[in-house]
Amino acid sequence: MPRRPAATLAGPLTRLLLMPLDPRGQRDSSVNSPIDDGSDDSPRHECGIAALYHLPGATSPLCPPQGPEEASRLMPRMLLDIQNRGQLSTGMTTWAPGRDLLLETYKELGGVSEAFRLSHRGKAEALMTRYAGRAAIGHVRYATCGKEDLNFAQPFEHRHLQKRKWFAFGFNGQLANYGTLRDEILATDEHHVALKSDTEILMHELARQRSSEHLPPGAPQPSLIDVMRGVGERLDGAYSIALLNAQGEMLVARDPIGLKPVSYGLQDNLFAAASESVALLNLGFEPENIHALGAGEAVTIVDGQMKVERYAPSPRTAHCFFEWVYFANVASTLDDRSVYLARKALGEELAANETLELDADTVVVPVPDTSKAAADAMAYKLGIPSVEGLMRNRYSGRTFIEGGDARLAKVTSKYTPLRQVLEGKKVLLVEDSIVRSTTMRALIGRLRDVGRVREIHVRVACPPIVAPCFYGIDMSTVGELFAPRFLAENQDLESAYAAMAEELGADSLRYLPVESIARAIKKPAGDLCQACVTSDYPTAEGQRLYQIALSDAASGNGAARTYEGAGV
Numbered sequence: 001m002p003r004r005p006a007a008t009l010a011g012p013l014t015r016l017l018l019m020p021l022d023p024r025g026q027r028d029s030s031v032n033s034p035i036d037d038g039s040d041d042s043p044r045h046e047c048g049i050a051a052l053y054h055l056p057g058a059t060s061p062l063c064p065p066q067g068p069e070e071a072s073r074l075m076p077r078m079l080l081d082i083q084n085r086g087q088l089s090t091g092m093t094t095w096a097p098g099r100d101l102l103l104e105t106y107k108e109l110g111g112v113s114e115a116f117r118l119s120h121r122g123k124a125e126a127l128m129t130r131y132a133g134r135a136a137i138g139h140v141r142y143a144t145c146g147k148e149d150l151n152f153a154q155p156f157e158h159r160h161l162q163k164r165k166w167f168a169f170g171f172n173g174q175l176a177n178y179g180t181l182r183d184e185i186l187a188t189d190e191h192h193v194a195l196k197s198d199t200e201i202l203m204h205e206l207a208r209q210r211s212s213e214h215l216p217p218g219a220p221q222p223s224l225i226d227v228m229r230g231v232g233e234r235l236d237g238a239y240s241i242a243l244l245n246a247q248g249e250m251l252v253a254r255d256p257i258g259l260k261p262v263s264y265g266l267q268d269n270l271f272a273a274a275s276e277s278v279a280l281l282n283l284g285f286e287p288e289n290i291h292a293l294g295a296g297e298a299v300t301i302v303d304g305q306m307k308v309e310r311y312a313p314s315p316r317t318a319h320c321f322f323e324w325v326y327f328a329n330v331a332s333t334l335d336d337r338s339v340y341l342a343r344k345a346l347g348e349e350l351a352a353n354e355t356l357e358l359d360a361d362t363v364v365v366p367v368p369d370t371s372k373a374a375a376d377a378m379a380y381k382l383g384i385p386s387v388e389g390l391m392r393n394r395y396s397g398r399t400f401i402e403g404g405d406a407r408l409a410k411v412t413s414k415y416t417p418l419r420q421v422l423e424g425k426k427v428l429l430v431e432d433s434i435v436r437s438t439t440m441r442a443l444i445g446r447l448r449d450v451g452r453v454r455e456i457h458v459r460v461a462c463p464p465i466v467a468p469c470f471y472g473i474d475m476s477t478v479g480e481l482f483a484p485r486f487l488a489e490n491q492d493l494e495s496a497y498a499a500m501a502e503e504l505g506a507d508s509l510r511y512l513p514v515e516s517i518a519r520a521i522k523k524p525a526g527d528l529c530q531a532c533v534t535s536d537y538p539t540a541e542g543q544r545l546y547q548i549a550l551s552d553a554a555s556g557n558g559a560a561r562t563y564e565g566a567g568v
């Protein structure tokens with residue numbers, strides 16, 4: 001197993017514990033929920049964007065039978081394909097030129113099936129008829145900023161008398177400079193922010209750029225791409241945006257370093273875009289018609305014409321590697337690299353690093369579902385079986401993106417060890433990632449007690465998560481992470497891994513080295529964000545927040561989420 005030089009360990013992680021750094025400085029009126037099925041709809045705590053537009057001209061064969069004016073009916077299907085990105089709330093805004101409410105937004109807490117009542121044909125049909133539109137944007141939320149209630153569900157709609165200023169948008173990501181932007185807005189006595197959320201701040205930034213007040217007298221009204229240029233200059237962080245206005249104009253934009261993925265395509269007059277390619281593929285788009293939107297680029301649809309333009313310079317990319325490791329749908333291709341093939345390659349990297357003596361009773365067991373591709377590939381390379389020793393309840397969601405205090409209980413009830421498969425086995429337990437270790441803690445005892453395994457050797461198809469994320473994965477403090485403490489307290493990697501294994505009750509534990517990531521994703525390391533495994537952040541605000549997070553960890557203080565506390 002390759003060792004990381006002790007010098008690397010003595011870096012930020014040791015500083016974290018030993019050297020405190022400088023201290024740091026209503027329900028929305030547009031929410032429509034006309035279907036009352038009489039059931040208890042109390043909030044359930046459970047992001048991805050999608051966009052659709054039937055352009056003028058011949059009707060697309062992919063269009064629903066109701067015709068182009070009801071192209072929005074395809075939205076639930078698209079959102080289901082990216083449900084892996086968020087299951088807290090679901091929403092859609094549609095544009096229909098014949099309606100008084102040119103834009104109308106429907107959003108509900110819960111996953112796509114719950115929100116759109118997909119298991120109840122009559123109710124689902126009523127919703128689709130009520131919200132039918134030629135163009136639509138959709139959103140599934142995983143909270144990284146603000147609360148988990150319906151007020152924070154997206155799309156956000158901003159009504160205005162002037163059609164070009166009346167817009168709705170959904171966004172995936174996290175504004176790292178949220179606190180700074182918020183404090184700037186609040187520096188004016190006349191201003192008030194109703195929700196403590198980056199989505200609200202982004203809405204104000206979009207509205208401000210859309211108004212011509214900041215322009216010299218007589219200047220032309222800003223176009224959608226002008227708006228995005230202005231907004232882009234103000235933001236630091238991850239943001240994929242889908243926006244629709246009451247004039248029937250659409251914009252889909254990706255941040256200048258491409259942290260979050262966006263795919264788009266145009267086939268037979270049907271335009272579609274989504275956080276992930278799988279949503280387009282399953283609509284019936286030919287793979288050659290599905291493209292990755294470039295970092296700093298935006299697609300606009302104005303006067304029925306689609307155009308791809310650059311709105312911001314992109315001196316480098318920093319695609320989030322964690323999309324391939326955990327977040328994305330395994331059936332997607334992001335920035336021309338298949339998620340499945342990347343996970344398979346990570347498993348092969350695990351096999352190449354394996355030093356355990358294998359015997360006739362050695363088996364690989366994946367922690368389903370995400371680690372399955374890596375586990376199977378590892379087993380194949382090692383020439384040993386990959387067995388389903390842990391069954392996942394298919395009706396349970398993804399617990400990591402669910403967050404919340406009840407996660408441990410949910411994890412515990414999500415997996416069932418199969419004694420028939422595991423008894424007496426020496427298990428290589430393959431996990432895609434360990435973040436807070438909630439999953440591992442719940443599993444190891446049960447594998448021993450219920451599964452009666454002989455030995456458990458944890459193999460993680462990802463390097464140790466040593467630093468927070470400020471770009472859209474909800475792990476923004478050092479204190480919540482499992483690995484940093486062990487790496488700081490031990491002189492070398494082997495001792496750190498031994499201490500981790502002991503804490504978790506495993507016989508051994510190994511992670512992948514950082515270098516495996518770029519190899520598996522088949523991109524230069526410099527084109528990826530790997531900040532949570534290297535502590536090297538691709539943006540200035542990320543670097544600043546990291547210092548605050550270290551300081552917070554050393555002092556034991558700090559906000560629940562680092563960017564929520566950090567202001568100017």
Ligand SMILES: O=P(O)(O)OC[C@H]1O[C@H](OP(=O)(O)OP(=O)(O)O)[C@H](O)[C@@H]1O
Binds near residue numbers: 436
């Ligand atoms: O160390 P932790 O804080 O527990 O986080 C990591 C775990 O969370 C995820 O599982 P999740 O249940 O979200 O997803 P999956 O069932 O889709 O693999 C991931 O696959 C790991 O199992």
Ligand SMILES: NC(=O)CC[C@H](N)C(=O)O
Binds near residue numbers: 142199
């Ligand atoms: N996961 C996301 O992209 C979250 C979007 C936004 N930051 C929110 O919390 O709603």
Ligand code: SF4
Binds near residue numbers: 259532
């Ligand atoms: S810090 Fe990690 S999780 Fe966050 S964007 Fe970068 S690679 Fe992805």
